[in-house]
Amino acid sequence: MDPSTLLIEPLATHLGILRTRDNAAYTRLVGALPALAHRLGDNGALADLVALCDETAAAAPGLASDLITHLEYLLATLDVAGLRRWILTGMRLYPDHPARLARYFRLDDPAAAQSMHAEANGSAFGAARIALQYYLAGFGLSDVELKARQQDDLNALPARLAISDGVLLFPEHYLAVEGAGNGDIYRAAAAHALAHLRYSPRHQAVGTRKPMLVAVLSLVEDARVERLMARKYPGIHTLWGPFHVASGAAGDLGVASLTARLARALHDPKYVDPNHWVNKGRELFKACADRLDDAAAFVEVGSILANDLGQMRARFNPQQYRVEPAYRDDNTLLWDFGKEEERTRPEEMLARESVQVEPDDAEVGIAMHVSVIPPDTVRRWHYPEWDYRAEVERDEWVTVIDAPLADSGTTASDAARQRPTARSTALDTTARLLDRSMRLRRQHEGDELDLNAAIECRISQRGRIAPDPRIFQRPGRRRRSHAILLLLDLSESTNDRIGGTYTTVLDVEKRAAAIVAESIDRAHDRIALHGFAS
Known part of the structure; x- marks a missing residue:
C-alpha cells in the first residue's frame, strides 16, 4: 500500500x-x-x-x-x-x-x-547579539550599542543595517531569501559597519543631488571602504563574498539589478557581466584604486555612473530600492537628508538630541530660545520568555514598564506623624531575645566560664600577679538590621471582593504591607513597597 x-x-x-x-x-x-x-x-x-x-x-x-x-x-x-x-x-x-x-x-x-x-527560517539578531559584541570589541569597537531594527509593515521592503557613531541597528531577522543561509550575515554586516565607521565621511548634505545619484555614490563608497578594510584585514574579503550572488544572466536592465551586479563586480574581479555599464563602473573604480584614501576621487566615479544611468533612461523608484547585498547598510550614516528624517522611527533617531523651539511671549519676533525636550521618565525593560506551547524561547517577549510613582504631596514628616506609634509586639519581643550564637567574653558574671580568661587568671595567680576577675561569659544581643522589599500585585483582578464582604484583595494586601511597614525600626531598618500590574 x-x-x-x-x-x-x-x-x-x-x-x-x-x-x-x-x-x-x-x-x-x-x-x-x-x-x-x-x-x-x-x-x-x-x-x-x-x-x-x-x-x-x-x-x-x-x-x-x-x-x-x-x-x-x-x-x-x-x-x-x-x-x-x-x-x-x-x-x-x-x-x-x-x-x-x-x-x-x-x-x-x-x-x-x-x-x-x-x-521564518532566517537568522535572528537575538541569537547573534553577544557574539557580535565580542566580534566588534576585537576590532577595538567596544563602546557601540547593538539594537534590533523591527519591521512593522507586512509588505515593506527588507530592512537594512543602520549605522551611527554610538548605535548599530541590525535587522531583527535576515531571511534565507536574503542570503542568510550563505554565511554569517550578521558578522558580515558588522564588519561592513566597522569599515564605514573607520573610513567614511559622515552626514554629507544631500543638497540638490537626485536620489539615483545618492544611491550610486553610496554603492561606490561601500566598495571603497570594504577595499580599505580588506587591505588591513585580508580575511574579511572572504566573509563578504558569499553574499554577492547577483547575475546578469537574465538580462535585467533595472537599476536594482545593475547596481547589485556592479557591487559584485567591484568585489569579485573574476565575475564577468555582459552589461557595458557594469564593466565601465569596474574600470573607473580600478583607475582610482591606488587612491582609496581619497574619497573625493570616487565621488567623480559615482557621478559619471549615475549620469550614464540617466542617459540609459533607467527607471529608479527610491521607495522600492534596497541596497544589495543584504549585509550592507542603508547609508544613512553618509548623508544628511535634512527635515525628511522627521518620519524616521523613534528608535532610529540615532543618538541625535531632540530640541523644541519655544517663542518668548515678551519678545515675539525678536528672539527665540531652545530647550531640550524633557526626557521620558518611563523606563522599559525587555526579557526573554519560554513559550511552552510553541516550545521556543522568544527574545524580548516580555516588557516591564518601570513607571515613576506620582507625587502624592505627602512629605516624609507627614508620613511619620501618620504612622501608628505602637510597633509589632512580636517583632519587638524577637529583638529582645538573647542570641546564643553571640558570646560576650571576659564578664564579671555569667552562666559559663570563659576558659581563656580562666587560664590567664590562673597564670597570673601562679606568677603572684593580681588576676583579672572577669572570667565568665554569657549570651549577648546582636543588632540585626533588615532591608525589606514588598512586591504587591496591583493587577485589575485584585479589585475582586472577598466572599460576601466589601473587602477587596487589594485591601488585604495594603493592610499586610502596613503591618510590615509599621513593625520595622526606622533607625536601623529599610523597607520599600513596589507594585506590578500585568
Whole structure:
C-alpha cells in the first residue's frame, strides 16, 4: 500500500471536524486545498496544515476563515511549524480581543509582519547579539550599542543595517531569501559597519543631488571602504563574498539589478557581466584604486555612473530600492537628508538630541530660545520568555514598564506623624531575645566560664600577679538590621471582593504591607513597597 494513502483518513477526519465547527472556514479551505497542496508539495505537511486550521477554529471561533484566506501568502515565507508559531503569537498577543486577532490573521496588524519574519527560517539578531559584541570589541569597537531594527509593515521592503557613531541597528531577522543561509550575515554586516565607521565621511548634505545619484555614490563608497578594510584585514574579503550572488544572466536592465551586479563586480574581479555599464563602473573604480584614501576621487566615479544611468533612461523608484547585498547598510550614516528624517522611527533617531523651539511671549519676533525636550521618565525593560506551547524561547517577549510613582504631596514628616506609634509586639519581643550564637567574653558574671580568661587568671595567680576577675561569659544581643522589599500585585483582578464582604484583595494586601511597614525600626531598618500590574 502506498503510505501516502494513509494520510487521507486523518485529512478527512480534520476536515469533517472543521465543517462542524466552522462551515465557512471549511468551504474556504476546501477551495484552497489544490493550491496549498501544490505550495507544500508534501501530503504529510498538508495533513498537518489542515489539523492546524482545525485547531485554530477551536481556539478562535469564527476567525479561521480570515487565516485561511491568507494561507498561501503566509506559506510562501513560513513552513507549517513556523505558521503554527505565528498563529500562537497572535493568540498570545490578543487573548481576549477577537477583533484585533482577526486583524492579525488578515495581516492588517503591524505585529503580523514582525511575527511572520521572526518565525521564518532566517537568522535572528537575538541569537547573534553577544557574539557580535565580542566580534566588534576585537576590532577595538567596544563602546557601540547593538539594537534590533523591527519591521512593522507586512509588505515593506527588507530592512537594512543602520549605522551611527554610538548605535548599530541590525535587522531583527535576515531571511534565507536574503542570503542568510550563505554565511554569517550578521558578522558580515558588522564588519561592513566597522569599515564605514573607520573610513567614511559622515552626514554629507544631500543638497540638490537626485536620489539615483545618492544611491550610486553610496554603492561606490561601500566598495571603497570594504577595499580599505580588506587591505588591513585580508580575511574579511572572504566573509563578504558569499553574499554577492547577483547575475546578469537574465538580462535585467533595472537599476536594482545593475547596481547589485556592479557591487559584485567591484568585489569579485573574476565575475564577468555582459552589461557595458557594469564593466565601465569596474574600470573607473580600478583607475582610482591606488587612491582609496581619497574619497573625493570616487565621488567623480559615482557621478559619471549615475549620469550614464540617466542617459540609459533607467527607471529608479527610491521607495522600492534596497541596497544589495543584504549585509550592507542603508547609508544613512553618509548623508544628511535634512527635515525628511522627521518620519524616521523613534528608535532610529540615532543618538541625535531632540530640541523644541519655544517663542518668548515678551519678545515675539525678536528672539527665540531652545530647550531640550524633557526626557521620558518611563523606563522599559525587555526579557526573554519560554513559550511552552510553541516550545521556543522568544527574545524580548516580555516588557516591564518601570513607571515613576506620582507625587502624592505627602512629605516624609507627614508620613511619620501618620504612622501608628505602637510597633509589632512580636517583632519587638524577637529583638529582645538573647542570641546564643553571640558570646560576650571576659564578664564579671555569667552562666559559663570563659576558659581563656580562666587560664590567664590562673597564670597570673601562679606568677603572684593580681588576676583579672572577669572570667565568665554569657549570651549577648546582636543588632540585626533588615532591608525589606514588598512586591504587591496591583493587577485589575485584585479589585475582586472577598466572599460576601466589601473587602477587596487589594485591601488585604495594603493592610499586610502596613503591618510590615509599621513593625520595622526606622533607625536601623529599610523597607520599600513596589507594585506590578500585568
